[in-house]
Amino acid sequence: MAYRPTARTRANAQQRRLSIESAARHVIARGGFAAASVAAVAREAECSTGLIYTYYANRDELLRAVFARASGHELAVIETAVAQASTAAAIAESVAEVFVRRAVTGRRLAHALLFEEVPDAVQLERLILRRGYVASVAAGLDRASGHSHPVRAGAESPSAAGGAARDVSTVPAEVAARFIVGGIAENLVDVLDPTTPPPRPDEIEALISALSAFTRSALGSDPLGEK
Amino acid sequence: MAYRPTARTRANAQQRRLSIESAARHVIARGGFAAASVAAVAREAECSTGLIYTYYANRDELLRAVFARASGHELAVIETAVAQASTAAAIAESVAEVFVRRAVTGRRLAHALLFEEVPDAVQLERLILRRGYVASVAAGLDRASGHSHPVRAGAESPSAAGGAARDVSTVPAEVAARFIVGGIAENLVDVLDPTTPPPRPDEIEALISALSAFTRSALGSDPLGEK
DNA sequence: TCAAGAAATGAATCATGATTCAATTGTACT
């Protein structure tokens, strides 16, 4: 008897795995998921196509892993931002800011993660990411609005609490959160379009403040500019 | 000399074209774009695969045509709805209502049109559709808010016009419109998910009124329920 | 230094579906 996988061996394996995922991420960041053929990833990772199948059952599984890892990062960032904000207005600002800024740096990758055609396995992961965003924002809104569930959709400027709840005009936090996530994402479609020149810095600032303002307005806080 | 395409002949051709597109639409409405192979469409249209290439240069072109036709209808409906609404609040209500109701009838097709993976040529068409929605809503908002461009993002309840414009807190109509379209669409993702049972009628009503409320709130009209 | 496996290679397969095209059938006109 003679060979036994040792610590170093297994570490190497882990590293290989990482290097493959990293290569895949680079390829995607350069040309999107469409460019991420197994051959292209292998080339970038400087290994054979066959080897990739030692580490992943198939292409979809590799892409899913890459997406999931990236998802994790992105979601964590948003969660942190939301956690630090205590008012609905602050959440609105943070989310718009963080979302847009992260997207425009790493433009191509953001476009791939958010909008590109992906295999089903990856799409599943994308839905999870979106749900994560929504859950995070919704939780933040719930927390910020103090009480239990629905978010007051309307200015609470005149009187803080009108007493009698009019259910008709309240919005479940989840719907609000979805709306915000979807609304911001939709506003990034053109901005991230790879066939288009990247936006100027001032355009980015303008977009962020517009999105922030709109969201704050929707949440009923900060009805007009607070300076 | 002997054969000459005649009126009837050309009418038939037109009919064939329609029947192929209609077949494709049916297939898509049943199983999404993924199910719309040339073979499947041919089967549904009761013709050979070859014939399809007499009428369309290739599969993408066929799907693009189908999508474009459907797009046209959908956009027209929204445009009509927006045109009839004169205030921002009315636009918010119309758009939410029409969008959601049309989507849940024709669930599968709506899902395909809005969310499914599509070939590039179709994706292009989808972007056009989205831009159409945005343009329509933006135009409506501009019209409703009387003056020229930016939409006041905030309650205009306290005082109608504060005099000095604070640009910081205004939102370009296009951003607002995009936000609304994206926000509503995002809220349909789960509702239209083909692997999920369709929503109950009361869920639909609840969603519509929540979306409408949130949108009205964002637009700064109707801060709290107007009964 | 060797034997036993593990890691890695990459050209040869496979799978899937779009696309072609030689052959057949239909239509309009004399």
Place this chain on the structure above:
DNA sequence: AGTACAATTGAATCATGATTCATTTCTTGA
């Protein structure tokens, strides 16, 4: 009742890329 050309067929081809696997190249412990 035939000719000229259009419409239609569908099996055979192609294109693209993922996936396999026989072979070669390391690693480890004795």
